[in-house]
Amino acid sequence: MSVPLLELRDVDLYYGPVQALRRVCLHVDEGETVCLIGANGAGKSSLLMSIFGQPRASAGQILLRGEDITGRSAHHVAASGVAQSPEGRRVFPDMSVEENLLMGTITIGDRHADEDLRRMFELFPRLLERRNQRAMTLSGGEQQMLAIARALMSRPKLLLLDEPSLGLAPIVVKQIFQILRELAAGGMTLFLVEQNANHALKLSDRGYVLVNGEIRLSGTGAELLGNPEVRSAYLGGH
Numbered sequence: 001m002s003v004p005l006l007e008l009r010d011v012d013l014y015y016g017p018v019q020a021l022r023r024v025c026l027h028v029d030e031g032e033t034v035c036l037i038g039a040n041g042a043g044k045s046s047l048l049m050s051i052f053g054q055p056r057a058s059a060g061q062i063l064l065r066g067e068d069i070t071g072r073s074a075h076h077v078a079a080s081g082v083a084q085s086p087e088g089r090r091v092f093p094d095m096s097v098e099e100n101l102l103m104g105t106i107t108i109g110d111r112h113a114d115e116d117l118r119r120m121f122e123l124f125p126r127l128l129e130r131r132n133q134r135a136m137t138l139s140g141g142e143q144q145m146l147a148i149a150r151a152l153m154s155r156p157k158l159l160l161l162d163e164p165s166l167g168l169a170p171i172v173v174k175q176i177f178q179i180l181r182e183l184a185a186g187g188m189t190l191f192l193v194e195q196n197a198n199h200a201l202k203l204s205d206r207g208y209v210l211v212n213g214e215i216r217l218s219g220t221g222a223e224l225l226g227n228p229e230v231r232s233a234y235l236g237g238h
């Protein structure tokens, strides 16, 4: 069997006395799209942040292609091919769209910058139209696109997405998920954290359900979409 691209083994994470993750085990294979769904405060962001060592897992292991990266610096993890599109987008507001994208090359240098900019503008035509605008003038959906495109500029092996649909209008959410579908079809490995279980499970090969810091359920996207517990807790009972 091949080694997973990302694996968490029995990961615990504490904030002082507060335990945010409990013996979390999960894996993401190369080329897969995997989602982690859960309610507010379930520990989804903490799990993503622990991959970058901030905060460091209190116990357990985080492995990247079999290499133990538990507690390694964010820089090391990024240089190993992991990029994140953070929750709340966090683009650089005063910089132009193009400057934001170029910031994404920081871990790999700008050798491929022109080619990668062209690729991003093909994938996100809206960003081409707004190329010279300051990021603060973009709509929420455009900022989300920019955050994803910036992460892609580092040519990651694994793209982590923290709630890409948060705060966006339904039509924009559809556009974002369509882009993620195209990235997945192109072979990108995606691990996304979402409260929007419906979209996330439809996109994903597999999913995990996090409840109070513990993995409660896992299965294919289709299995979880059909699971009564998931339907009542995360899909409004429909």
Ligand code: ATP
Residues within 6 Å of the ligand: 015, 018, 019, 020, 038, 039, 040, 041, 042, 043, 044, 045, 046, 047, 195
């Ligand atoms: P959300 O969707 O609201 O971001 P989440 O599923 O991402 O929720 P986390 O933000 O990871 O959940 O939080 C998990 C738990 O850890 C919560 O109980 C939260 O209050 C706690 N927590 C998160 N960050 C900190 C912190 N810096 N200090 C103390 N407790 C924290």
